[in-house]
Amino acid sequence: MQNLIDKTFIKPVESYWIATTPTTNYPALSENIKTDILIVGGGITGLTNAYLLKKEGFDVVVIDSGRITMSTSSHTTAKITSLHDLKYSSLIKQIGTDGAKKYGEINETAITMIEDVIKENNISCDFSRQPNYVYTREDNYLQKIEDEVKNAEALGLPATFETSLELPYSVKGAVCFHNQAQFHPRKYLLELANAFVRNGGHIFENTTAIDIHEDRECKTSTRNGFSILSAKVIIASHFPFYDGGGFFSARMYAERSYSLAVKANIKISGGMYISYEDPTRSIRTQPLEEDDQLLIIGGEHHKTGKDNDEKEHYKNLIKFAEDNFKALEIPYRWSAQDYTAMNEIPFIGHITANKLNIFLAAAYQKWGMTTSAVSAMIIKDILAKGKSEAEEIFKPSRFTPVDSAKNFIKENLDVVESLIAGKLDPLPEDISLEPGEGRALMYDGKKAGAYKDMEGNIFIVDTTCKHLGCEVRWNSAEKSWDCPCHASRYSIDGTVLEGPALKPLDRLF
Numbered sequence: 001m002q003n004l005i006d007k008t009f010i011k012p013v014e015s016y017w018i019a020t021t022p023t024t025n026y027p028a029l030s031e032n033i034k035t036d037i038l039i040v041g042g043g044i045t046g047l048t049n050a051y052l053l054k055k056e057g058f059d060v061v062v063i064d065s066g067r068i069t070m071s072t073s074s075h076t077t078a079k080i081t082s083l084h085d086l087k088y089s090s091l092i093k094q095i096g097t098d099g100a101k102k103y104g105e106i107n108e109t110a111i112t113m114i115e116d117v118i119k120e121n122n123i124s125c126d127f128s129r130q131p132n133y134v135y136t137r138e139d140n141y142l143q144k145i146e147d148e149v150k151n152a153e154a155l156g157l158p159a160t161f162e163t164s165l166e167l168p169y170s171v172k173g174a175v176c177f178h179n180q181a182q183f184h185p186r187k188y189l190l191e192l193a194n195a196f197v198r199n200g201g202h203i204f205e206n207t208t209a210i211d212i213h214e215d216r217e218c219k220t221s222t223r224n225g226f227s228i229l230s231a232k233v234i235i236a237s238h239f240p241f242y243d244g245g246g247f248f249s250a251r252m253y254a255e256r257s258y259s260l261a262v263k264a265n266i267k268i269s270g271g272m273y274i275s276y277e278d279p280t281r282s283i284r285t286q287p288l289e290e291d292d293q294l295l296i297i298g299g300e301h302h303k304t305g306k307d308n309d310e311k312e313h314y315k316n317l318i319k320f321a322e323d324n325f326k327a328l329e330i331p332y333r334w335s336a337q338d339y340t341a342m343n344e345i346p347f348i349g350h351i352t353a354n355k356l357n358i359f360l361a362a363a364y365q366k367w368g369m370t371t372s373a374v375s376a377m378i379i380k381d382i383l384a385k386g387k388s389e390a391e392e393i394f395k396p397s398r399f400t401p402v403d404s405a406k407n408f409i410k411e412n413l414d415v416v417e418s419l420i421a422g423k424l425d426p427l428p429e430d431i432s433l434e435p436g437e438g439r440a441l442m443y444d445g446k447k448a449g450a451y452k453d454m455e456g457n458i459f460i461v462d463t464t465c466k467h468l469g470c471e472v473r474w475n476s477a478e479k480s481w482d483c484p485c486h487a488s489r490y491s492i493d494g495t496v497l498e499g500p501a502l503k504p505l506d507r508l509f
């Protein structure tokens with residue numbers, strides 16, 4: 001009899017959020033146009049910004065390089081919360097009590113804002129208020145958990161210390177934030193896009209921005225040869241496709257993490273949970289019809305392109321689901337890529353101190369459902385009122401080498417090491433591949449990456465990343481070529497799946 005791991009791997013990788021919603025069909029840009037505000041990226045950040053700015057009366061256009069909401073926004077566990085691991089203790093040290101308080105307040109307001117948008121537009125998206133827990137099963141992290149509760153309470157956040165959670169294993173202690181929320185992100189976003197268009201907004205899919213020329217207005221050129229003239233541009237493309245001199249390649253790093261949608265024998269009535277210690281385990285429920293449920297189980301984060309066997313991460317999660325929840329079936333599994341700023345505070349605001357017409361919203365450190373709403377509120381206030389109370393905390397030009405130095409040096413040494421190591425790795429000489437296998441090899445005297453599909457077709461690409469020249473590596477779980485330096489990802493034929501790279505890998509065969 002097949003075991004659960006083998007049964008799961010027969011099915012392709014597919015996000016539950018995408019599989020249970022319709023596809024979109026917005027047109028591609030087919031002429032030069034002009035607008036007040038151009039938003040590049042049609043994920044949760046782009047669409048939330050677009051919705052709020054349209055309501056303020058701006059003329060707003062959203063463009064997406066593929067179909068809207070198909071990327072990170074639909075590869076998430078979809079928790080809406082102001083509890084971001086044990087963030088408040090470190091925020092107090094880094095930006096002081098007032099800064100940490102503002103961070104907490106704006107994240108709490110973001111939850112209410114999303115709930116208000118859902119009510120205003122009558123959106124059916126499985127939204128429910130839930131408690132959110134960060135727990136530890138180890139004695140040595142208990143003090144950190146207790147400190148976080150005290151700090152969060154002192155900042156006015158809805159925190160309590162708990163020891164009894166509705167999980168099928170015991171924990172030593174947990175921070176609980178009450179009245180947080182969860183939803184089906186793509187049901188929400190497709191309706192948000194509809195509301196934006198009903199209000200007079202415009203969406204263009206399959207329209208890739210490749211550069212911005214800033215003069216008195218911004219002229220954004222697209223790959224299909226057209227341009228968009230706008231007073232302001234908001235870059236909501238996950239990794240900024242345009243750097244503007246902000247050096248974001250060196251100031252943020254990417255991690256992949258994995259999720260399963262699980263049918264299990266052991267059910268829980270609700271709550272959202274994440275372990276503090278590694279390996280991270282994230283758990284929430286997703287309601288199904290007739291009182292049934294899926295468990296959304298996530299974790300296993302690692303630096304993008306830094307692992308030899310991504311399938312192991314799915315296997316570890318499946319084993320966790322079997323051992324703890326008596327998993328019966330795993331109908332869906334997916335992975336996501338998230339960026340983190342070196343000082344672990346997202347970049348939201350003017351992209352640099354002297355480019356006041358170009359905004360960036362990025363580096364959400366896996367808390368994108370809530371932080372996207374935070375970005376929309378901050379940018380809307382700057383554009384509509386000239387100022388946001390929270391802008392100083394998040395501004396992308398805040399670069400302070402001292403507070404970020406440790407991570408900055410570590411992450412950039414990793415990039416240098418990947419550049420050098422990638423060029424010197426010995427490679428196998430033979431080109432024989434099993435169907436479904438991909439790996440690096442020598443082809444025609446050059447370093448290359450080869451993949452054989454199930455029909456026996458071979459794809460060979462030059463493994464030099466088109467961003468800054470690191471060597472991409474094979475990701476066996478997602479069947480993609482991933483860059484360990486700044487996390488560009490390419491399909492088997494070299495097409496860009498995720499930036500910062502803008503051009504495909506060279507196809508050698």
Ligand code: FES
Nearest residue numbers: 465467468483486
């Ligand atoms: Fe930067 Fe590859 S070198 S993403």
